[in-house]
Amino acid sequence: MKPKVWTEVALHPEALARLQAVAEVVGGSYDTLPGAEAAVIGSSQVSTAFIEQAGPGLKLVVRHGIGYNTLDVPTATQYGVMCANTPDAPTESTAEQAVGLLLAVAKVIAKSDRWLRNNAPWTLNDLRGVEVRDRVLGVVGYGRIGRRVAEICALGLRMPTIIFDPFLSSAAALPEGMAQVDSLEALLPQADFLTLHTPLMPETTHLMSDAQFAMMKPGSFLINVSRGPVVDEAALIRAPASG
Incomplete structure (x- = not known):
């Protein structure tokens, strides 16, 4: 079974196709967040509530952009969730x-x-x-x-x-x-x-x-x-x- 990736941003078609080749990609609503192993965020606040809604399988949160002030990195680290951004993309x-x-x-x-x-x-x-x-x-x-x-x-x-x-x-x-x-x-x-x-x-x-x-x-x-x-x-x- 492919890992589940939740995204709140519209990915470039080429990037989306590459991701779909290795993962089940869902998004558009927080209702689909539970069970995600990775999340691609735009402006979402990633804190305890976000991580607990995703569930214990969440391993990675990627900020689609440079700034990560909406990412509570210390809390994510406590939950064992890695955080990343895309500094060159924008x-x-x-x-x-x-x-x-x-x-x-x-x-x-x-x-x-x-x-x-x-x-x-x-x-x-x-x-x-x-x-x-x-x-x-x-x-x-x-x-x-x-x-x-x-x-x-x-x-x-x-x-x-x-x-x-x-x-x-x-x-x-x-x-x-x-x-x-x-x-x-x-x-x-x-x-x-x-x-x-x-x-x-x-x-x-x-x-x-x-x-x-x-x-x-x-x-x-x-x-x-x-x-x-x-x-x-x-x-x-x-x-x-x-x-």
């Missing part, structure tokens, strides 16, 4: 999402779309965007995704790129068009566009709050494709009023 798609959002805010695409759909009167000044070439990009976190965003923007869009990552060696060789600073405070006043690419940890929770927003250039843009709590949402709401 690199390109998330980097493209970040660059897409950057271009969308630079070119006022969302506002233009709303005005068009609502048949609202407009002038060129209402929907005037900015060119990104020669605008400074600040990248916080130079892991797989941050590095790819920096490459696309520095080499493709000709945006001078400044990187802050406390784990990046000061002696690291960076591509042409990129520079490194040793603190977030040194980066914020320089960036026209700021992209966040950090995991969610106690050290990064509310990494961007009132003090940090106050250091940013007036009229600058923030793109967060990391975890939501990296940004203090209340401070973000207050920030536009200050410029």
Whole structure:
């Protein structure tokens, strides 16, 4: 009998076919979770309740993505359940999402779309965007995704790129068009566009709050494709009023 694998995410057809060749794949409802030997999760909270619902045969939980803040690893370990993630899988798609959002805010695409759909009167000044070439990009976190965003923007869009990552060696060789600073405070006043690419940890929770927003250039843009709590949402709401 094939082992049972429960998944809450829609897998790529090729990946699904390879998995179905060696396992019984179920999903879509927590009702099918009991008896699973492995689980592929997206946003599910994996804690005692999840593990006990799956039953004693659960051996492996795989987070379909990079961040595993929804995985209670110590509890899973106590139950003898291994935990894993897929750190390379979303690199390109998330980097493209970040660059897409950057271009969308630079070119006022969302506002233009709303005005068009609502048949609202407009002038060129209402929907005037900015060119990104020669605008400074600040990248916080130079892991797989941050590095790819920096490459696309520095080499493709000709945006001078400044990187802050406390784990990046000061002696690291960076591509042409990129520079490194040793603190977030040194980066914020320089960036026209700021992209966040950090995991969610106690050290990064509310990494961007009132003090940090106050250091940013007036009229600058923030793109967060990391975890939501990296940004203090209340401070973000207050920030536009200050410029």
